Amino acid sequence: MITVKDLKKSYAEKPALKGIDFAIKKGEIFGFLGPNGAGKTTTIKIVTGKLKADHGQAFIKNMNVTEEQKRIIPMVGVVPEQANLYERLTIKQNLEFFCRLYQVSFLNIDKYLELVELKEEENTKVKNLSKGMRQKVLLIRALLHDPEILFLDEPTSGLDPASAAGIHRILMNLNAEGKTIFLTSHNMEEVDKLCDRVAFLDDGEIVAAGSPEELKLKYSDKKIVVVIKTDNGSEERTLDITGSESADQIAEWIKADKIISIHSTESSLADIFVEITGRQVR
Amino acid sequence: MNIKRILAIFYKELQDIKSNSNITVMFLIPILLTYLWENLIPGMPSGMGLSLGMMFLIVMVGMYVPAMLIAEEKEKNTIEVLLFSPATSLEILIGKGLLTFTAILIISLLLLVLTGIYSQLFIIFTGVFLTTIFSIATGMIVGLLSPNQMATGVIGTPVYLILLLVPNLSIMDIEIMQGLGKVLPTYYFLNMMRFAIEGKGFAEMYTELAVIGGSVVIALLVLLYIFQRKGFRN
């Protein structure tokens, strides 16, 4: 559905992307993770044809994004990083204008406004909206022409947890309808929950890619935590999952009836990210 | 070219302008000025206030409004919505120019009614029509060259001033200005207005028509050139 080959891009000699490759299949939710300045937005801009790469190519449904932009546009919905709504127009006016430009009916407007609970605000001017509300309007705008593919640059940034969960539900429903979704995020839980596959981007390079489970398996630290009874309460012990020493130790505790609980430690995507890049995200 | 999309942009702009006082004020100033010139300045030849008001309308509104509207869309990045939509660049430019164009025609009609001057209306409107196209094209050039709204002032003001002041001063018989005026379409527009008010016909204003027509062609060519080189990018 989306293929990217050896993308390179520099801004004024400073490299932002250093040769990026990935492929996204139809119906996937693909997450792009990375710290500030990693090149996520730059990648989205290139793949949606808004920015030209210095090197390499991007294809959507086998069409080159720069050469066949006008054919691709109706198939694609984009939520940009920065809200670009007409501030002096109301929510409804913004959305209706978009429908007129794409020559699609207004039917979707009400449906989605109700879904994100903005129907009552429809006549409010965008300049009077909160950041989260704008973010919702941007998402609706990207959906009005019923595109097959969605590009979302930090779709839940600035949203409260309930609103973010609402957006997640919408995205999962859209995905169930067969839409392909490319999203960037700093929010590891969000990506973990939503994405079929993720790629970690750091300093213009993809440093790891795979399904969240694969990555967790690959980078998990393979330890278990055992809580045992002691004279004055309880105590937590961490053991390696491999090796006979741990087995012997656990067998001993079991015989002495000392074990309260055993659980494995699972790395979160955030842990993995830090492990791979040696940096903290968020 | 798709008329519906052009009208969509026109309509969006119309909704937007209603609450944009920067722009609505621009529409009102020429009306006010014309009224003042025609009624409150003694010794002003009849029709002169109308001519100056019209010129102010065409230059200030005609250039300032498209320049601001284009620069604002670039500044706020809303231009991306338009560019990354089925609308072609030409549709965007026409859609944006159409509102200013319509507004100028309506306000000039209003000015004629206000001053009660109805002689040679066809000639007057030919002049308004052509000079407005020149002015809008020039305003769009300013908009394309300006990365943001502030910059339209820096780039546009010298142009507005030359187009407005030189013909103004040259009718006051200041000699250098007369030389300068001879290359400006606004100078010939004033001539055209004067001739029309005096009751002269097209046959006596070939020079005026030629210079204004030529300026329209040149402005459109420059607009096209800059547009192709630069588009809406900064």
Ligand SMILES: Nc1ncnc2c1ncn2[C@@H]1O[C@H](COP(=O)(O)OP(=O)(O)OP(=O)(O)O)[C@@H](O)[C@H]1O
């Ligand atoms: N218009 C620009 N001009 C110059 N440099 C830029 C421009 N846009 C991005 N950059 C640089 O390119 C690099 C990648 O930026 P990009 O916006 O793609 O990062 P990002 O991963 O989206 O970051 P964030 O998480 O903060 O949104 C950064 O070093 C940034 O400074």
Ligand SMILES: [Mg+2]
């Ligand atoms: Mg970004």
